[in-house]
Structures are given as C-alpha cells and as structure tokens.
Amino acid sequence: MSPPSGPRGPLLPVLLRCLAALLVLAGLGHTLRYGLDEPGVALVFGVLVGAGELSRWRGAEGREQAPLGAAGGLAYALLGECAGRSTEHGVPQVVAVVAVGALLGCAPHAARGRGATADHLTRRVLTVTFAAVCFQPLHDSGLLLGWSGHARVLLLVGMLVVTALCDAVLAAALARARTRWPYGPLLRDELRGLLGIGSAVCATGVVMAVAVGVAGLWALPVLSLPLLLTQLSFRRYAAVRTTYRQTIASLARATEIAGYTPPGHARRVAALSREVGRELGLGERELTVLEYAALMHDIGQLSLLDPVPAGATAGLPTAQQRRIALLGGAVVRQTGVDTEVAVVVERQADPFREQPVGARIVRAVNAYEEKTREAGPSGPLRALEELRLATAHDYQPEVVESLARVVARDGLTVPVVG
Amino acid sequence: MRSVPAWARAYVACTVLAALACLTDLPGPRAPWWAVALLAALYAGCEQITRCRFVGHLAPRGMGTFFPVLLAGAFLLPPPVAALVAVPGALMSRVEQRPRALRRVWRAAQLVLAVWAASWTHGALGGRDAVAGPDFPYALLPAGAAVLTFCAVLTLLDGGILALAERVPWRTAWRGLLLRALAPVAAHGLAGLMMAVLWRSPYGPAAALLVLLPMYVSCWVFAQYHRERAAHQATIRALVQAVDIKDTYTRGHSERVGQASQMIARELGMDDDRAEVLRFAGILHDVGKLGVPTRLLRKDGPLTPEERRIVELHPEYGHEMVRGISFLGEARAAVLHHHERMDGSGYPYGLVGSEIPEFARLVAVADAFDAMTSTRSYRRGRPVAAALAELERCAGTQFDPVMVGALGQALSRCGWEPLVTTAPRGNVPAPRAPGVERATGAAADRGAAEQRAPERGAAEQRAPERGAADRGVVERDAAGRRGR
Structure with missing residues (x-):
C-alpha cells in the first residue's frame, strides 16, 4: 500500500x-x-x-x-x-x-x-x-x-x-x-x-x-x-464542511446552467487554483478560501446585461471586469460564506499589486483557463506566454511561474471541455 | 422588553428562595474553601470563554455549559458548598435575550438547586468515600444517581419556566427535555467523576484540570459544527433567493414548500433526518428556474407552447445543479420529478404512479398546495380548505392520494402557519451594493427588483434557443408553471 x-x-x-x-x-x-x-x-x-x-x-x-x-x-x-x-x-x-x-x-x-x-x-x-x-x-x-x-x-x-x-x-x-x-x-x-x-x-x-x-x-x-x-x-463538523463545499460548487454552477459560462469552467479554475496555491505555500485554511472564491469567481456575470461571449472575462475592458467582480463579491457576501472569499472575488480584476494573494491566483488561473479553452494543443504554451507578457501590471510573476510549474507537472494537458 | 407574566416571576422567586434555603446551611471555616474558590473560578472562567469566542453560535443547551466542573464539585463537596460553586459563574454568564438580570438569577437558582440535589444524592449513597478511595466500580453508582438527579431537577425547573414564561402548553413543556439533556450530561458526569477522583488523589487539582481539556475541545468543535451548519443553510437560502428574484410571482414559495414537505414527511412517520432532507428538497425544488429566462417567468398572460417547453425544462436544470450535493440523497429525484403526474401526463419524463419517486410525489403536493394558498400579484390566495379540496379532487390523477391525505392530517393537527421569509437569517449579512439583486422579500425590494427586470430580461435572450433545441418535453400540462 x-x-x-x-x-x-x-x-x-x-x-x-x-x-x-x-x-x-x-x-x-x-x-x-x-x-x-x-x-x-x-x-x-x-x-x-x-x-x-x-x-x-x-x-x-x-x-x-x-x-x-x-x-x-x-x-x-x-x-x-x-x-x-x-x-x-x-x-x-x-x-x-x-x-x-x-x-x-x-x-x-x-x-x-x-x-x-x-x-x-x-x-x-x-x-x-x-x-x-x-x-x-x-x-x-x-x-x-x-x-x-x-x-x-x-x-x-x-x-x-x-x-x-x-x-x-x-x-x-x-x-x-x-x-x-x-x-x-x-x-x-x-x-x-x-x-x-x-x-x-x-x-x-x-x-x-x-x-x-x-x-x-x-x-x-x-x-x-x-x-x-x-x-x-x-x-459531524467534517461532514457538514463536505456538504458545504458541495453546495458552493452547485451554486457556482448557476452561471453554467444559466448559460453564462461553459460547463466545468468554475470547477477547473478551482482545482487549478488550489494546486497553484499549494505550490505557493498556502495553508489549508487559505486554500479553502481560495477554492471557494475560485468556484464563485464568475457569479457576478449573473447580473450582466449581455452574457460575455463564452464567459471569457479576461478579454474584457478593465472597467467591465471590475464591475463584474464587484457584482460577484456582493452576491458572495449574501451567501453567508466567509468574507475573505467575497474579498477575493471582488478584487479578482484589480492589478496584482493591489490584490490579496488569493485574488492574484484566481486572476491568473482564470485567464489561463479561458485562453487554453478550445485553443488546441499549443494553447497552454501560448496562454502562459501571454500571461508572462502581462506580468508588469495584471498578473503576479511568481503566480504565473508557479502556474507554469503546476501545468508542466501535470503534463501540459489541454483541459477537457464539458 | 417582553413582559414577563406575574406567575413566571412568582415561580422564579420561589426557586430563588429554595436555592437560598439550600445555601443557608453552610459549614463553618472548616469547609474546604480553597477548593470551592478554585472550582467556582474555573466554572466562571469556562462560561466566560464560551461567551467571548462564540457569540451567537452557542451549542444547544446542555452542551454549551460546562457541567463537569459543577458535577465534580457535587462529587467532592458537601451539598451547600457544592451548590455555591455554581453561583458566580451563573450570575456572570452571557444571556442573549432580555430580561437579562432575571434570566441570570433564574439560571443561578436553577443550578444551585440541581447541584445541591446531585450532591445530596451522591453523599447519601456513600459517593464521597468511594471517590476518595477510589472504590471502582462502586463509585459509578452514586455518580450515576447524582447525574440523574441533576438532570431531573434541571428539566423539571426548565419545563415549569417554559410553561409559565414562554406559554408552552403544560402537556408539551416537558416532552423530550429529559432525554435530550441526559446523554450530554451523562458524558459530563463521567468527566466530573474522573475530575473528582484525581482531585482527591496525590496528583491533585492539576491532573483534574486536564480532564476538562478534551471536554472543552469537544464543545468547541461542536460550536464550530453549528456555525458551519448555519452558514450552509444560509448559502442554500441564498441560492433559492436568486430564484425568487427572477420569479417575482413566487416570493417565499420555496421556503413554504420546504416547510410543507417537512410537515408531510413528519406525518408519514419519516425520521428527523429524512424530514430535514425533504425540507431542503422542497426549498430547492425550483432552483432550476435560474436557467429559465426571467422574461418567461414574469410574463403576464398565457405562454406560447414553445415558451412553455422552455419553462418546463426547469426541473432538469435544477437536477443538474443539485446533482453534486450528496447530502440531499434521494431527495435530488424530487427536484427532477416534482412536475410528474400520477397518470403519466407530467414532465419531464411522463412517469406513471409508483414510477415517480416517493419524495417527488411528496414535494409535488406541497408545491401545489402552496401555489394555491399563497397570494400572488395577479390573484389572491385560496383558503386552505378550498386548496385541500382541490388537491383531493385531483388525487389519483395528478397527485398521490397518500401524500394528499398526509398533508390533510398534518394541517388538521398543526394548522398552516407559513413562515414568511422577509429578512435574511443565519449569518447572512445584508448586502447593500448598487445594481445587485437583494432578496429580502420586502415589498420595497420587490419594486427595486422589478425596475431592474428589463436589464435581466435582455440578458437572457439566448436561453430560448437552447430550450427550443430540446426535444421530448411533454406538452400537455396546460397550466404550466403557475401551480395547477
């Protein structure tokens, strides 16, 4: 064994x-x-x-x-x-x-x-x-x-x-x-x-x-x-925590059901964020906050006028991205989850120097996930390249490098859609 | 401040007098005063720690309070002195509701009487010698008797105050109190016994204090558990409130269906866990409406066949969402099948009779009942009796007669007092961000939500294409979404 x-x-x-x-x-x-x-x-x-x-x-x-x-x-x-x-x-x-x-x-x-x-x-x-x-x-x-x-x-x-x-x-x-x-x-x-x-x-x-x-x-x-x-x-505590996690994951699927984001996006961002967070040395509690925030990072889109094409927020104007993030943070606050989660969701579109570490990870991983989706076999490498080019303002270099290591470890696989 | 009935005041006064009588017979300076002081300080400290760290999320009664110290006192000291241990802690303890002073005095008096009785029982059975020996297993007998006495006195006094101050009927005031309190107090009693034995041993009070640590951790985790559970329920409510915003006809509908489902489940003799799961299933039954365009949910007048097909997709959307929530278990089928009919003319699968899962038949009845009795913006709610008659008329073709019968019996026994969900509960903060939906259920909010309706309606224009692509949806349910 x-x-x-x-x-x-x-x-x-x-x-x-x-x-x-x-x-x-x-x-x-x-x-x-x-x-x-x-x-x-x-x-x-x-x-x-x-x-x-x-x-x-x-x-x-x-x-x-x-x-x-x-x-x-x-x-x-x-x-x-x-x-x-x-x-x-x-x-x-x-x-x-x-x-x-x-x-x-x-x-x-x-x-x-x-x-x-x-x-x-x-x-x-x-x-x-x-x-x-x-x-x-x-x-x-x-x-x-x-x-x-x-x-x-x-x-x-x-x-x-x-x-x-x-x-x-x-x-x-x-x-x-x-x-x-x-x-x-x-x-x-x-x-x-x-x-x-x-x-x-x-x-x-x-x-x-x-x-x-x-x-x-x-x-x-x-x-x-x-x-x-x-x-x-x-x-009992562990059981209720498991249940809670499942409920959050289901809540995160609301955007998929409503047709705003592609199926499985939230789940993939959450899993990858957790890996990156672990790589960066976060503890179990911070990882849980990170995971919940990653699951719900797109929930602000529920209050959008028009759905973003394929739910890809990383390509939007910054003001628009921030607005969605703020809307999402407000929804998360209402769900009674830890306020740290709401903060991460709110700040996910800010420049990385103003962000808490969780928001930095969610931002980079979300962009990576959106860029690699349906991008073919060369997608991951090109996506990482694009992220690296934006490390002056948008993405924290350490996070991007950690993401690159995690992705390389997992064999640079193209995420399965659906 | 809520007024306290005169009888309740008299009752408290009598209890306090009895407690004072217990305390009059204090022995002189020969009593082990340092032990009393130490135990009293310990008990007060335990109460204070619970108070400052877990405000508002206290474990249920009997778990949250720290009885091992009191019981150890009862096992170690003569009755009047042991009773004294409880006084400072109880007088300083945190009280959530008003009137605070009265509640504190009541708590102190109650504990004094209970500890006195426990200590007396223990002493009468020769427990103090058995503890000092220590003489096992005999020491367990007086300790057990003392725990039983302690519990009995507490529940007796509790029941009385429930009946007098909270106006709980006399017959039901004591129901279940003793059994609920006995298990935790028995565990605390064993810890108290071990504390007493170690206290008397050469190892002294230091070893006795160590006994408290596991109990404290246990209480702490239990409080955590309750906090997490409350957060979980708040999250589920938030999920449902998102539906309520889209579908303004059905404000509070989900909560009430949950309530009615739980009533039917209890009437059918299901155990508490299943009834609780059913309550959640009822609350979540329409969660799939999140996937249905708001425009269709809010449309006045009849829906076209195509629009109806789209609305009828909501059970499948809902099932898709709750699929991953494993604690719902078989109740997830209720979300998928709550629009099936007994004669097979329902949707999404057109199941017949017993093919429909039991939970789904149950939630269907609760759903229809609330749809008929609740007042909506386009019509007034029907009286309960008329709704029941309508359900009975449709029993067999549309509804399961067993469920309809159970609902009728439950209503005749308990009546229908729907909880109106007007404000967020649990630890949901009240969000006040511009442009984001709030779901407090208040009338003002409804207006606000409807002002934003065009925005949302436009946002969901693309959903119909997806709905139209779907095939195999039964078209026969002419009543569509609004109950029947």
Missing part, C-alpha cells in the same frame, strides 16, 4: 517504515522471550488501542484520525502504576502491545483499502516508542519516587508536548514525501491541528496514565467517552 514514488523516490518514508518495523520486531521478540508483565493491563490497553484504530475515520483535513488509539498508546507508554501498585512493563512491551493492538485494529481498514495505513502505523509506533523511551527508564530507575503529584503531572505533560511536536514534524515530513507539497505549510497545518484534537489527545493520554495509576483500569472506559465525543463532533 505504499504510495507511488516520485522520480526521486521518497527515501524518508521507507527509512521510517524500516525503523518502525525493526522497533516492533525487537519489542515483540523481547516480549516473547521474557513474557508479559501485568498481562491484564497489557490486554486492556491493547484492546483500547485496537478499538481506537477500528473507529478511525478520515477527516476532511487529515488530522489525527484515531484519537482514542493515540491516547491509549500514549497512556500505556506513560503508565507507571496501576491502582497504586508500580508496574514493571518496559519499553519493548509498550511497543509490542501498541503495535499488535494497532495492527489488529487497522486490519479491517487495510482490507478495505482505505487510507494510508502504513504511514499511520509508522507514526503511531514511532510516537509511542518516543514517549515510552522518555518515561519508562525514568520510572524504572526510581527517580520519580520522591516527586510530588503535581510535579509528576507536569513532567508527563511536558513529555507529551515534546512527543506531539515530534509527531507533527514526522507527519509533515511523511505528507511531504507523499504529496511533494511544500514542507512549511504542511508543518504549519499539523501544528495548528495540535491545538485542536491534538491537545485533547495529549490531555487524555496524561489523564489516562494518571487515573489508571489511582483508580485502576476502570478509569479507561470512563475517560474514553469524552474523547469519543470529541471524535464524533469532529466527524
């Missing part, structure tokens, strides 16, 4: 996977050789991790997909006592138990071919190993015995914060290898995700470890519930 490798073959994921596999094998070997300590506790945590993975879901924006599995694994890595008795499981057993639980929980997903299971498991194993290596030796050495409760909680929180940061770096690197998108924005998105569900996972991990130490294994189901609730909320 490895993702298709690019021309330069992503080395990092292969290395990380090998490392994770070695760790798991070592953990399993050690555990089989010396037997399980506290098999009951190990079983319960294994089941928790497995159940967490089983309830995994694919969020709209690729956040932590199995919060319960993650929290369970981290809690086991940070577990120092159970119902008042000190536990003896070391790092190898933590790795073995979490890996077996996660593998079993992932098996149904892998069988159905959903999601990048290998990357997911690699991250899980490496993160849990990291946390366990931080904590277990310290616990075994008895150094923590003199610490007060507060200090121990703070220590655990600190360890998990470091672990979460490392995990974000790792996740961004894996995503970079998979998609070849710029690293910076990916890392930023991962860190932003930490503030949301990531913090809930870390807090639950610490609380589980501590609460099992105080109250025994009964604490696990009690603490799993709030996290499941969080997961449910995230799921």
Whole structure:
C-alpha cells in the first residue's frame, strides 16, 4: 500500500517504515522471550488501542484520525502504576502491545483499502516508542519516587508536548514525501491541528496514565467517552464542511446552467487554483478560501446585461471586469460564506499589486483557463506566454511561474471541455 | 422588553428562595474553601470563554455549559458548598435575550438547586468515600444517581419556566427535555467523576484540570459544527433567493414548500433526518428556474407552447445543479420529478404512479398546495380548505392520494402557519451594493427588483434557443408553471 514514488523516490518514508518495523520486531521478540508483565493491563490497553484504530475515520483535513488509539498508546507508554501498585512493563512491551493492538485494529481498514495505513502505523509506533523511551527508564530507575503529584503531572505533560511536536514534524515530513507539497505549510497545518484534537489527545493520554495509576483500569472506559465525543463532533463538523463545499460548487454552477459560462469552467479554475496555491505555500485554511472564491469567481456575470461571449472575462475592458467582480463579491457576501472569499472575488480584476494573494491566483488561473479553452494543443504554451507578457501590471510573476510549474507537472494537458 | 407574566416571576422567586434555603446551611471555616474558590473560578472562567469566542453560535443547551466542573464539585463537596460553586459563574454568564438580570438569577437558582440535589444524592449513597478511595466500580453508582438527579431537577425547573414564561402548553413543556439533556450530561458526569477522583488523589487539582481539556475541545468543535451548519443553510437560502428574484410571482414559495414537505414527511412517520432532507428538497425544488429566462417567468398572460417547453425544462436544470450535493440523497429525484403526474401526463419524463419517486410525489403536493394558498400579484390566495379540496379532487390523477391525505392530517393537527421569509437569517449579512439583486422579500425590494427586470430580461435572450433545441418535453400540462 505504499504510495507511488516520485522520480526521486521518497527515501524518508521507507527509512521510517524500516525503523518502525525493526522497533516492533525487537519489542515483540523481547516480549516473547521474557513474557508479559501485568498481562491484564497489557490486554486492556491493547484492546483500547485496537478499538481506537477500528473507529478511525478520515477527516476532511487529515488530522489525527484515531484519537482514542493515540491516547491509549500514549497512556500505556506513560503508565507507571496501576491502582497504586508500580508496574514493571518496559519499553519493548509498550511497543509490542501498541503495535499488535494497532495492527489488529487497522486490519479491517487495510482490507478495505482505505487510507494510508502504513504511514499511520509508522507514526503511531514511532510516537509511542518516543514517549515510552522518555518515561519508562525514568520510572524504572526510581527517580520519580520522591516527586510530588503535581510535579509528576507536569513532567508527563511536558513529555507529551515534546512527543506531539515530534509527531507533527514526522507527519509533515511523511505528507511531504507523499504529496511533494511544500514542507512549511504542511508543518504549519499539523501544528495548528495540535491545538485542536491534538491537545485533547495529549490531555487524555496524561489523564489516562494518571487515573489508571489511582483508580485502576476502570478509569479507561470512563475517560474514553469524552474523547469519543470529541471524535464524533469532529466527524459531524467534517461532514457538514463536505456538504458545504458541495453546495458552493452547485451554486457556482448557476452561471453554467444559466448559460453564462461553459460547463466545468468554475470547477477547473478551482482545482487549478488550489494546486497553484499549494505550490505557493498556502495553508489549508487559505486554500479553502481560495477554492471557494475560485468556484464563485464568475457569479457576478449573473447580473450582466449581455452574457460575455463564452464567459471569457479576461478579454474584457478593465472597467467591465471590475464591475463584474464587484457584482460577484456582493452576491458572495449574501451567501453567508466567509468574507475573505467575497474579498477575493471582488478584487479578482484589480492589478496584482493591489490584490490579496488569493485574488492574484484566481486572476491568473482564470485567464489561463479561458485562453487554453478550445485553443488546441499549443494553447497552454501560448496562454502562459501571454500571461508572462502581462506580468508588469495584471498578473503576479511568481503566480504565473508557479502556474507554469503546476501545468508542466501535470503534463501540459489541454483541459477537457464539458 | 417582553413582559414577563406575574406567575413566571412568582415561580422564579420561589426557586430563588429554595436555592437560598439550600445555601443557608453552610459549614463553618472548616469547609474546604480553597477548593470551592478554585472550582467556582474555573466554572466562571469556562462560561466566560464560551461567551467571548462564540457569540451567537452557542451549542444547544446542555452542551454549551460546562457541567463537569459543577458535577465534580457535587462529587467532592458537601451539598451547600457544592451548590455555591455554581453561583458566580451563573450570575456572570452571557444571556442573549432580555430580561437579562432575571434570566441570570433564574439560571443561578436553577443550578444551585440541581447541584445541591446531585450532591445530596451522591453523599447519601456513600459517593464521597468511594471517590476518595477510589472504590471502582462502586463509585459509578452514586455518580450515576447524582447525574440523574441533576438532570431531573434541571428539566423539571426548565419545563415549569417554559410553561409559565414562554406559554408552552403544560402537556408539551416537558416532552423530550429529559432525554435530550441526559446523554450530554451523562458524558459530563463521567468527566466530573474522573475530575473528582484525581482531585482527591496525590496528583491533585492539576491532573483534574486536564480532564476538562478534551471536554472543552469537544464543545468547541461542536460550536464550530453549528456555525458551519448555519452558514450552509444560509448559502442554500441564498441560492433559492436568486430564484425568487427572477420569479417575482413566487416570493417565499420555496421556503413554504420546504416547510410543507417537512410537515408531510413528519406525518408519514419519516425520521428527523429524512424530514430535514425533504425540507431542503422542497426549498430547492425550483432552483432550476435560474436557467429559465426571467422574461418567461414574469410574463403576464398565457405562454406560447414553445415558451412553455422552455419553462418546463426547469426541473432538469435544477437536477443538474443539485446533482453534486450528496447530502440531499434521494431527495435530488424530487427536484427532477416534482412536475410528474400520477397518470403519466407530467414532465419531464411522463412517469406513471409508483414510477415517480416517493419524495417527488411528496414535494409535488406541497408545491401545489402552496401555489394555491399563497397570494400572488395577479390573484389572491385560496383558503386552505378550498386548496385541500382541490388537491383531493385531483388525487389519483395528478397527485398521490397518500401524500394528499398526509398533508390533510398534518394541517388538521398543526394548522398552516407559513413562515414568511422577509429578512435574511443565519449569518447572512445584508448586502447593500448598487445594481445587485437583494432578496429580502420586502415589498420595497420587490419594486427595486422589478425596475431592474428589463436589464435581466435582455440578458437572457439566448436561453430560448437552447430550450427550443430540446426535444421530448411533454406538452400537455396546460397550466404550466403557475401551480395547477
């Protein structure tokens, strides 16, 4: 299930996977050789991790997909006592138990071919190993015995914060290898995700470890519930976002239905704008704004006196273009979408120096799409040439170059009309 | 300011007296005052955070408020002290509606009573020892009982105030309140229990605070979800308002068809999700009119056969538009087929009887009903009874008798109170840009829209060619677009 490798073959994921596999094998070997300590506790945590993975879901924006599995694994890595008795499981057993639980929980997903299971498991194993290596030796050495409760909680929180940061770096690197998108924005998105569900996972991990130490294994189901609730909320949120995106796309089709723009134009501009935005290093939130704005960029034409021939606004006089853009912005404001989207739509006909970055992208991509449409095989090159010639005033040179790279990457295909 | 009935004031006064009575029995300086102060500050802080970040998009009641802190207090402290924890937070909490002071006092009194009762129950079952032990699984029993008590007291008081102040009928005031509140409060109760256990443990309050973080994130996401949902609905409304501008005869028609569709769906015993989807299907049923020239939609007098063919394309245009909205599911068929007739003389496909999707038969009835009862610029609306009689007359040939019957029953039970959509709702801002259509539904706007009509009419001259090229459209529906 490895993702298709690019021309330069992503080395990092292969290395990380090998490392994770070695760790798991070592953990399993050690555990089989010396037997399980506290098999009951190990079983319960294994089941928790497995159940967490089983309830995994694919969020709209690729956040932590199995919060319960993650929290369970981290809690086991940070577990120092159970119902008042000190536990003896070391790092190898933590790795073995979490890996077996996660593998079993992932098996149904892998069988159905959903999601990048290998990357997911690699991250899980490496993160849990990291946390366990931080904590277990310290616990075994008895150094923590003199610490007060507060200090121990703070220590655990600190360890998990470091672990979460490392995990974000790792996740961004894996995503970079998979998609070849710029690293910076990916890392930023991962860190932003930490503030949301990531913090809930870390807090639950610490609380589980501590609460099992105080109250025994009964604490696990009690603490799993709030996290499941969080997961449910995230799921519904993701669902409504998907629906919203579809509605916007449908709204964008109003101009096509009414005969103002050729079919599929808005969708193609949106897809290409997203690619260019990604190339330029925009984050997930800005990309969403960009996509919505690109979908609705032509909506101002609905209030036109006469339809523009073939809906091609890039060839119109500037004043006319601005008027359509302003009309469109007003319609978008009325739909209750984020005002940033309306701003992008409004400013799409301005000179690039006065535009927000989203509007620059939409302007260039829209012009490109209109110029290549029905222009034959030489269309893309000629269109890029025309855009480059207009980079003094209309189009931002960086955006045009990024567009050229995106188009070249996709093989300079002529967009399919219809 | 809305006047508050005297009985409601008396009711609030009694509740406040009862709450004060709960608080009189405070223990002396031996009480764990620092714990009380910490919990009270925590609860007030939680309320304030919700207040400043999510103004107006609060999650539904019971989710938005932060009960784990209160319940942890109830599990840790003796009843009067635990009840005290709720007071500062409730008195400072954000209140959307007037009268604010009265609502705040009411909320505080209500929470004091609920927490007191929960704490008392918990203590009576030996919960405090179980928490200090900690003695699992026994600790779950007093905690569960306390949560149940808490919920019961809250809903009991809520129902009373609904009946007295909001004038909800006594029979319906309590309906569903307890069940709706129980699930979230139970989850909050488990978090509260864990908080209490950790608080008493050597790890102390710091660990207890960590329990709150997942709950907080959960509430935060839930509020996000509601905001996004409201935005989505506003977008759908904007889509429909675009149609209303073109077709000035049918102002508010879409919303009302949605409402009637939902009523019929409920009457047929469909679950809430399907009824909700049907409401959207009803709202969107005429969205394809965006593709029909405004000139034809606004034409006075009969349409020529060719013009009628063009207007009759609107279900197909509409289906083309909503095709990609997957949450509508089978309701998308309702957009395509809402002009089919039971005897096969409808359009676009001339389907017969059960070939027509259920949702389409339902929306067709709702559409015709509103077309007959609403007042349009060229005629007055008919009375509901006359419209129903007309529907029944056409049941079997034009409409599905099951749907007509369901509509009749729904109307006899609930009556017909159409929501008049006069102003944009949700988070739709009121746009005021010159030259752009506004859709507020107000009479002044109608005049403005009609002044701009020539401009738009001219803009859409090219659509007829496309319509004329279409073939296979059934021509028999003489009534055309204006209902039947």
